[in-house]
Amino acid sequence: MKKRIATPNRTKTILEQHGFSFKKSLGQNFLIDPNVLQNIVRQADLTKSSGVIEIGPGIGALTEHLAEAAGKVLAYEIDQRLLPILDKTLADHNNVHVVHKDVLEADVKEDLTTWLADVNEIAVVANLPYYVTTPILMKLLTADVPVSTYVVMMQKEVADRLTALPGTKAYGSLSIAVQYYTEAKLALTVPKSVFIPQPNVDSAVVKLTRREEPPCTVQDEKLFFEVVRASFAQRRKTLRNNLWSAYPTLKEQEQEVTGAMEREGIALSRRGESLSIEEFARLTNSVMPFL
Numbered sequence: 001m002k003k004r005i006a007t008p009n010r011t012k013t014i015l016e017q018h019g020f021s022f023k024k025s026l027g028q029n030f031l032i033d034p035n036v037l038q039n040i041v042r043q044a045d046l047t048k049s050s051g052v053i054e055i056g057p058g059i060g061a062l063t064e065h066l067a068e069a070a071g072k073v074l075a076y077e078i079d080q081r082l083l084p085i086l087d088k089t090l091a092d093h094n095n096v097h098v099v100h101k102d103v104l105e106a107d108v109k110e111d112l113t114t115w116l117a118d119v120n121e122i123a124v125v126a127n128l129p130y131y132v133t134t135p136i137l138m139k140l141l142t143a144d145v146p147v148s149t150y151v152v153m154m155q156k157e158v159a160d161r162l163t164a165l166p167g168t169k170a171y172g173s174l175s176i177a178v179q180y181y182t183e184a185k186l187a188l189t190v191p192k193s194v195f196i197p198q199p200n201v202d203s204a205v206v207k208l209t210r211r212e213e214p215p216c217t218v219q220d221e222k223l224f225f226e227v228v229r230a231s232f233a234q235r236r237k238t239l240r241n242n243l244w245s246a247y248p249t250l251k252e253q254e255q256e257v258t259g260a261m262e263r264e265g266i267a268l269s270r271r272g273e274s275l276s277i278e279e280f281a282r283l284t285n286s287v288m289p290f291l
């Protein structure tokens with residue numbers, strides 16, 4: 001049986017051989033449990049015709065599993081010191097291309113055309129650097145890139161927000177942004193003990209499946225996300241309070257706006273956290289004429 005990178009001993013040996021020291025500022029918590037890695041990869045339903053984008057390969061723990069399950073892997077690694085290590089640990093896998101880039105700065109669309117051109121579908125599979133989980137996901141979800149599935153590890157608290165339903169504490173503008181583009185489900189929870197160094201927080205893997213169509217009809221997407229954010233600006237306040245502060249012109253037309261909302265069956269005395277995505281869409285569409 002092949003010796004996996006992600007065993008505690010092999011990881012320690014690789015790190016020692018290269019004199020590697022972890023940078024907390026880059027979210028470097030490496031996985032040292034092959035079973036967890038296999039579970040992550042299983043969630044992505046990869047085949048040899050799949051292309052995978054990995055963000056942050058580290059020393060290649062997840063990458064080697066991806067290389068075996070998929071046709072091609074494109075991995076973004078920001079830390080220059082990891083490149084010579086990856087050259088060695090992934091030497092047997094000629095279907096992996098590691099680029100030395102900050103994924104937040106990268107032109108992902110262009111990179112896909114170069115490196116994942118002839119695959120049937122593309123998945124993002126990654127143990128994300130936790131300090132930039134949300135910017136990375138929002139960048140990829142709103143970029144015009146053909147990614148059908150995301151299987152991503154993040155801090156449990158963020159995973160709860162991504163998958164939250166209306167009426168729960170974790171539900172907010174991030175839940176709505178992610179669920180507008182994808183169907184989000186919590187796939188696995190992962191203990192701290194499978195990382196080196198151990199993070200301070202619990203972790204979870206979320207699976208996001210891109211929707212063919214948004215779950216609701218929105219006339220102006222930019223305004224929709226703006227209204228959602230405004231509605232959660234102060235969680236304990238009502239929609240009326242939050243909307244009136246964000247849009248003074250609505251307050252000036254109080255009677256007409258309240259009437260329009262009543263016709264939609266949305267009471268302005270409710271709090272943002274009680275509205276479904278579809279209700280936020282109706283709310284936005286009906287305040288639009290007053291802005």
Ligand code: SAM
Pocket residue numbers: 026027028029030031032055056057058059060061062063076077078079082101102103104127128129130132
């Ligand atoms: N995949 C490895 C594993 O599971 O063991 C490492 C995961 S570690 C949580 C996150 C990785 O992302 C690190 O290798 C780190 O250097 C890299 N990283 C951090 N910020 C990045 C960024 N903006 N763009 C690309 N890679 C980044």
